[in-house]
Amino acid sequence: MKTPQCLVESTRESEFLRLKEYGADGVLVPSPGFESPFDAPLTMQDVQRLITAAKTIGLSCYLTFDRIVYEDDLSPLIGALKDISTMDVDGVFCADETVGLCATSLHLPLSVVYDPVSLVTSSLEASLCANHGFKGVVGSADLSFQESLTLADRADIAVGISLGKVPLYRSKRLLLRAHMSSISQTKTYALKEETRPGRMFPIAENDRETMILRDQEVRLPNGTSYASLPFAWLILRRAGMDDETYFQRLSELRGLPR
């Protein structure tokens, strides 16, 4: 059994070396135009530069398409996939299956992993993806650790899991803008629910969507042996964490004391 790849989220090449030292095997970089509301927007030139920087120090590099794809997104999506397929990327993680279906129908040389956060709940679902050109899936964040192990064990496809403050809610409604006349691009926002004092749920939006994250991190159970996990990827999500916490979590995950 192969040891899972530990994938981290970063758009700063200046920290790539440190991420590698802390145990990252690869970086996830948002695709321009298909970012989640928590992602920093990039250009294709930025992406090319980040891929090169990652590869130079021996990190894998995957691109993310973390958005729902509507009909008028298809043309930009196909353009982006064609551009990316000429780059030295190790694969693509997508929230919408359309990305993988497009890549397959266009015969693009891209390994696509379906990561919708919520919809891959059984090995039957995961195995279907294998038959339709996907390289892997990320199990639903609602699954228990045991259910995720079962999924990985039974599915005929590589399976990953997400750790950190995973997305909880995705809406096409622009809720922050509906609430106030202007939102700050530099400020971070959170929601509080009146019966859960002290708990804060990070919320962000871009021009397309609003996303809310869990307040608490998904973490591996105590005593888990990293090397024995049956997953292809462990994705350590960064949104909702400061840099110090993120590096600490990465270090803990790989069991490398700092």
Added chain:
Amino acid sequence: MKRPELLAPAGSLEKAKVALMYGADAVYFGAQDVSLRSEVASFPLSVVHELLEFAHGLGKRVYAAVNGLPRDRDLTIYQERIDSLVSSGVDALILASPALIEWTRARHAISIHVSTQHGAANSIQIDWLKNLGASRVVLPRELSIQDIDALHRIVSPELEVFVHGGMCSAISGRCGLSGYLSDRDANRGMCAHSCRWNYTLCDSLGNSIDTAPFSLASKDLEALALIPKLMEAGAASLKIEGRMKSVHYVATVVSAYRRMIDSAMDQTVAGLDTLRSAIRRAENRETAPGFLEGNPGASGQIRTKSISAEGNDFLGIVTKTEEDSGLVWVDVRNKIVLHDRIEALRVDGSTKEFIVESMVDEAGEPRSVANVPRQKIGIGTTCRLSPYDILRKVNTWNDPY
């Protein structure tokens, strides 16, 4: 322009029959343990047979929702349920899982509709689902009429569009709020409506940004005025949401949309205000056109605590009439008093007023008041009523909107 199907919720056998009598072309129900509504609104197989007999007798259709997202341990029950439903003779299955669509198509020739829970929002997805075996796609509630029109022109599966009822604040299938906050997984039929709870917006340190409540919840969908445009856009089926709603709601909403569709087909003018007022008598939640006219922004959000409780307008439903005694038997829901003036909503959408001239209970004893819900009472009146007539208070209601 093709006449679209009017599809109504069947939260119970009674509601299903009422929906079909009031003009629905088809009804959908949640299969037990495997759909997106609680056990209260899901059907055991024994009831399905009676519903099928009733609907097919009217030349109408019945669809079964098996639209939860199964986990590995659930797969067997989902597959057994699908086999049983197909054997029962339902006209279509509504499935959310592409894997179950493929599995079902490999075993059965039944029509398969893709649940909105899957969120098929573009032609590539819809074509893929068609190749898996789907003949119809229930579109996400985030699409505009323009989007629907564009899709209709390039995909071959039928397109089903929500026109009335509750709107998820999140994209269907992509919401974990309920599961995370209350351990009730919305993707397996247990949504706790956590989007309707009370939230406030704060900064990263937890300091409140303002005192106003933060609105996650969306206004309900109401698309009466948009029915002609949706028909032109090629919507094959117009769907009413609300398997948990009352018989009164089902009758009133179905009746209003039936009249609107028929008016559009006949190119006559339906009384929009009248139809809206009628719906508000059954439920008075705030409504908006959702995304059908574009992203609704702040106008689509509930700003104040929503009033969702049905009033006491609904007095009962006629179950049978007796030629000999002249009695009209009523299944009582709210208080009926001797000599009350009552309005009957008929299955053709018309209304009729009458006076309760006499009342007897099932033992034939005279009554002056009937105030026990589900009590059966015989009413004497000169007015000619029919089974499925909905009895309600005479409209003295003030429209608050």
